[in-house]
Amino acid sequence: MNQDTFLDQVAQRTRTSPQQAAELTRATLETLAERLTGGEVLDLAAQLPKPLQLILKPHPATEAADRFGAAEFVARVGRRAGVDENVARDAIRAVFTTLRGAIAGGEFDDVVVQLPRDYRGMVEPAMAPGATRH
Incomplete structure (x- = not known):
C-alpha cells in the first residue's frame, strides 16, 4: 500500500480531508512509536511506505517502550494533532484499522501484543472480520 x-x-474512515488524515496519522504513528519497543517499531516501519517509515523512529536512547495507558495515548495523539480526545480516539481506531490492512497480519498482532488491555477499545475494531475492506 502506498502513502496516498x-x-x-x-480520511474515509475518519470522514476528514486528506490533509487532516495525514496529521491524524502522523500523530498516531508518533505516539505508537513511543509506546512500542524499538525493535517492534523498526519491524512495523519496514512494512510501511517510506514517508510513513520516517514517522516511526524509535527513540535512540532506549530500546524499551514508554509504558502508558490508552487514556494517555489518546491525550498525546490529541495534543499532537490539535484535536479533542473524541476525534483522537476515532482517528486512532481508523489508523489501526488501516495499519492492519497495510501490513502482514502477524506484524499487526505483534504490535497489539505490546499494548495493554485498556487499548482494546481502540484495537478491536481493527481486528473485526472485514474491518479493513472498503
Missing part, C-alpha cells in the same frame, strides 16, 4: 492510499483510507 493509506491516507485516503484514514
